[in-house]
Every structure is written in C-alpha cells, then in structure tokens.
Amino acid sequence: MDIPVPKKTSFPLRHKWAIGLLACAVVTAALWASLLDKKTYLERRSVMIDTVKHGALSITVDAFGTLVSAEQKIITAASPGVVIDIKHKPGDVVAPGTVIAQLENADLELDYKRAQQQTAEAQAELQQLDLRQQRELLVERSVISQLEGQQATLSFRFQAQKDLAEQGIISQLSFLETQAQLRSVTGQIDHAKTRLSQLQALHQSTLQVMQKRVALSQQELASLASKVTVLSIIAPHDGVIERMSLDLGTHIAMGDHIATLGDQAGLIAQLQVSQSQAGSVKVGQPVDVFAGEAVLRGEVLRIDPVVSQHSVKVEVSLPEYEHLDLRPKQSITASIVIDTIENTHYIRTPVMELSTQSIDMYKVLEKGHTELVEVQLGQRSERYVEVKSGLQAGQAVVISDLDALAKARQVVVIQ
Known part of the structure; x- marks a missing residue:
C-alpha cells in the first residue's frame, strides 16, 4: 500500500527577504538594548x-604679555x-651718572687738543692787543699833557704881557706873538684830544673783534670738550637697561641707538589680545594682572588700532607695587x-566644543552615579560659563569631554 508523501511547500522569494530583515531587526534591537544596559566606568x-556656583560672574578675556616701563628714555650717541x-648690559639697574659704555675717537681727541692750542693763542693775542692799545693811549695822553703844560705857561705869559702891553712897557709885537702861540697850543690840544677819542674808538672796535674771535674759539673748544666727554655713555637717571645692542669694536655714528632705559618705579602691562576678542575690550575696563604669585588690579589704558600677527596690543595701568619685585x-x-x-549660576568652562547654547552634561550623583541632563548655557569667558538652566548651585557636573558618551546615551559611573 502506498503511503502518501506530502508535497514540499515553497515560499516566494519576497517572503524570505521579509523574514531575514525581521531577524536582523530583532538582533539589532537586542544588541542596542544590551548597549543601553551597559555602563561605562570612569x-x-x-x-x-566642577561644582555649580552662584553669584556674580565676570566675563573675561584672557591675555598674555610683559611688563614694560611707563616711561622710557632712549640714549643715543652724541x-x-x-x-x-x-660696563653694563640689559637688565642692570643703573643710577644717574653711571657709565654704561665707553667710546673712543682719536680724531676727535686730536681736534680737541688743536682747539685748546688755538684758544690759548687767541687769548694771548687778545692780551697783547690790550697792552699795545694801553701803550698807544699813554703816548697820546703824554702828548696832551705836554701841550696842556705849554698852554698853561703861555696863558700866564699872555695875562702878564697884556697889562704890560697896555702900559707900553713891552712892544705890542711880543704880546701878539704870545697870543698866537697860546692859540696854536690850544688848537693842538683840541686836535690831540680828538685823535685820542678816535684812537679809543678804534681800539674798542679792534678789541671787540678780537674778543669775539676768542669767544668763538672758546665755544668750539667747549663743543669739542662736550663731544669728548660724551664718549663716556652715562645714564641720565635711575632705571633699568631694557635694550642695548653694543659689541666691542663696533663703530657708532652720531645719533645711533645706544640703550633704552626704563623707569623701574613705573611699570605698565602690555598685553596681546586675540583679534577675535579685541572688539569686546574697551578703555577703562578692569584687568586682573597675574605676575608670579601677585595679582594686581589694573585698568585698560590704550588699545592699539593696528592688528599684528592676529592680535591687538592693549596697555594696562598698574597700581602701587613697591612691596613687589617687578621688573620690565x-x-x-x-x-x-x-x-x-x-x-x-556658573561653572568652569567645559573642555568640550561649545558650538551651541544647549549641551548634554553628566551631573554627578551619590556614589559616583551620574545623570545626563540638558544644560542651557549663557555668556562665556575663557575660565567660566554662565548656566541658565539644567543645573543648580552646589551640584557637581563633569566638565571633561564626554560628548561621544552623551550622544550614545551611555550610563556613566565614576569610581
């Protein structure tokens, strides 16, 4: 007897594909569920x-820079x-009159010695001229004295002969001769005095010319002496040498830069601010300057309008700091x-990229457990960022970059 064998049923191809996709979906769902249940331990x-703080939040722009002298003096070669x-190098503190460097100029020193000799010769000529003039004046005054003596004698004779001539004791001719001689001598005296006055005027003019020559020679000598003196480069006041580009044997021309001397008692902060943040900086804004362990509260003095190497120079005033060891x-x-x-509310700025105002962050709970919360951020600075919602004061939050775990909705436990 024949046993009937049931016929094999075949499914259409599209049914096979549907069953395969359903199986893949079930496996994927199972894997995803297992991932969701998996915890990440850190x-x-x-x-x-960081702990969420509450209070006043200062929005700041961080910068770096150096201290520079508020007043600088450039020393040039005279x-x-x-x-x-x-004798001194950059960084040395100098007092007024301190010799910084010494120059040598053989030609200048030779010119100085020649000027000394010329000045001595001019002064000697002036003295000789003065003596000659005095002698000439003595001669003229001697002549006048002789004539005045003759005039006095003739005047006495004239008075005596006048009475005798009127009485007829002497001839009228003798009286007239005496009168003529008296007039002649009087005229000679007047001419001598005129000549003496002219000679004095000539002497004065000649003397002034010679005195000007001597004064000019002395001025040239003083100028050369000053140039020789300034071959010794001297600090004009207290300060610290900030910059000096000198080497032994270097030829220095007049007016060349020798050194930059900074005032150690008055310093300002010179900061470099990023070009992208410079627009927020205004004159008068407060600044916290960190110099070693010291924190100084300054104020923005000036903002350089020129951008150099993607940064802007900002100058900041500093308060009194006599008790601190600060240097240019x-x-x-x-x-x-x-x-x-x-x-x-605010926290320290997270290290993750803050491209939006809303980010997912892990709030730390008891025993290291965490909770993923959505946090709305507000204004931010280099150090801190404002928290508008999602966190409360005193709560702890992870500020490390766990963005990949947050996107995967991973459960994080901190051990």
Missing part, C-alpha cells in the same frame, strides 16, 4: 568635575666712536573683565 582622577668698553620684560598673564553678570 576613574575620578581621569575626569574633571659723538661718533668705537666701542672699547661695555617680566612675563605676565591677565584677565580683562569685559562684563559682570550679577546673581547667576
């Missing part, structure tokens, strides 16, 4: 955690020469306070 030392000695060229950092938000 060591506490490997993550950064005489050309060759550097033969360098000292490296510093600073925070420029561009705004202050009162009565707000």
Whole structure:
C-alpha cells in the first residue's frame, strides 16, 4: 500500500527577504538594548568635575604679555666712536651718572687738543692787543699833557704881557706873538684830544673783534670738550637697561641707538589680545594682572588700532607695587573683565566644543552615579560659563569631554 508523501511547500522569494530583515531587526534591537544596559566606568582622577556656583560672574578675556616701563628714555650717541668698553648690559639697574659704555675717537681727541692750542693763542693775542692799545693811549695822553703844560705857561705869559702891553712897557709885537702861540697850543690840544677819542674808538672796535674771535674759539673748544666727554655713555637717571645692542669694536655714528632705559618705579602691562576678542575690550575696563604669585588690579589704558600677527596690543595701568619685585620684560598673564553678570549660576568652562547654547552634561550623583541632563548655557569667558538652566548651585557636573558618551546615551559611573 502506498503511503502518501506530502508535497514540499515553497515560499516566494519576497517572503524570505521579509523574514531575514525581521531577524536582523530583532538582533539589532537586542544588541542596542544590551548597549543601553551597559555602563561605562570612569576613574575620578581621569575626569574633571566642577561644582555649580552662584553669584556674580565676570566675563573675561584672557591675555598674555610683559611688563614694560611707563616711561622710557632712549640714549643715543652724541659723538661718533668705537666701542672699547661695555660696563653694563640689559637688565642692570643703573643710577644717574653711571657709565654704561665707553667710546673712543682719536680724531676727535686730536681736534680737541688743536682747539685748546688755538684758544690759548687767541687769548694771548687778545692780551697783547690790550697792552699795545694801553701803550698807544699813554703816548697820546703824554702828548696832551705836554701841550696842556705849554698852554698853561703861555696863558700866564699872555695875562702878564697884556697889562704890560697896555702900559707900553713891552712892544705890542711880543704880546701878539704870545697870543698866537697860546692859540696854536690850544688848537693842538683840541686836535690831540680828538685823535685820542678816535684812537679809543678804534681800539674798542679792534678789541671787540678780537674778543669775539676768542669767544668763538672758546665755544668750539667747549663743543669739542662736550663731544669728548660724551664718549663716556652715562645714564641720565635711575632705571633699568631694557635694550642695548653694543659689541666691542663696533663703530657708532652720531645719533645711533645706544640703550633704552626704563623707569623701574613705573611699570605698565602690555598685553596681546586675540583679534577675535579685541572688539569686546574697551578703555577703562578692569584687568586682573597675574605676575608670579601677585595679582594686581589694573585698568585698560590704550588699545592699539593696528592688528599684528592676529592680535591687538592693549596697555594696562598698574597700581602701587613697591612691596613687589617687578621688573620690565617680566612675563605676565591677565584677565580683562569685559562684563559682570550679577546673581547667576556658573561653572568652569567645559573642555568640550561649545558650538551651541544647549549641551548634554553628566551631573554627578551619590556614589559616583551620574545623570545626563540638558544644560542651557549663557555668556562665556575663557575660565567660566554662565548656566541658565539644567543645573543648580552646589551640584557637581563633569566638565571633561564626554560628548561621544552623551550622544550614545551611555550610563556613566565614576569610581
């Protein structure tokens, strides 16, 4: 007896594809569920955690720079020469009159000696001229004295003969001769006095010319002496040498830069601010300047309008700092306070990229458990960022970059 064998049923191809896709979906769902149930454990030392604070938040722009002298003096060469000695170098503190460097100029020193000789010769000529003039004046005055003596004798004779001539005792001719001689001598005296006056005027003019020559020679000598003196480069006042580009044997021309002397008692901070943040910086804004362990509260003095190497130069005034050891060229950092938000929540700026105002962050719970929360951020600075919602004061939050885990909705436990 024949046993009937049931016929094999075949499914259409599209049914096979549907069953395969359904199986893949079930497997994927199972894997996703297992991933969701999986916890990620992180060591506490490997993550950064900050506590939400409440209060006034200062929005700052961080910058770096150096301390520079508020007042600088440039020392230039007043005489050309060759550097033969360098007594002080950049960084040295100098007092007024301190010799910084020594120059040498053989030609200048020779010119100075020649000027000394010319001045001595001119002074000797002036003395000789004065003696000659005095002698000439003595001769003229002697002549006048002789004539005045003759005039006196003839005057007495004239008076005596006048009475005798009227009485007829002497001839009228003798009286007239005496009268003529008296007039002649009187005329000679007048001419001599006129000649003496003219000679004195000539002497005065000649003497003035010679005195001017001597004065000019003395001025030239003083100028050369000054140039020889300034071959010694001297500090004009207290300060610290900030820059000096001298080498032994270097030829220095008149007017060349010798050194830049900074006032150590008055310093300002010179900061470099990023071009992208410079627009928020205004004159008068407060600045916290960090010089070593010291924190100085300054104020923005000036903003350079020129952009150099993608940064803007900002000058900041500094308060009294006599008790601090600050020096020009000292490296510093600073925070420029561009705004202050009162009565707000804030945390340290997370290290993750903050491209939007809303981010997912892990709030730390008890025993290292965390909760993924959505946090709305507000204004931000280099150090802190405002928290508008999602966190409360005193709560701890992870500020490390866990963005990949947050996007995967991973459960994080901090051990």
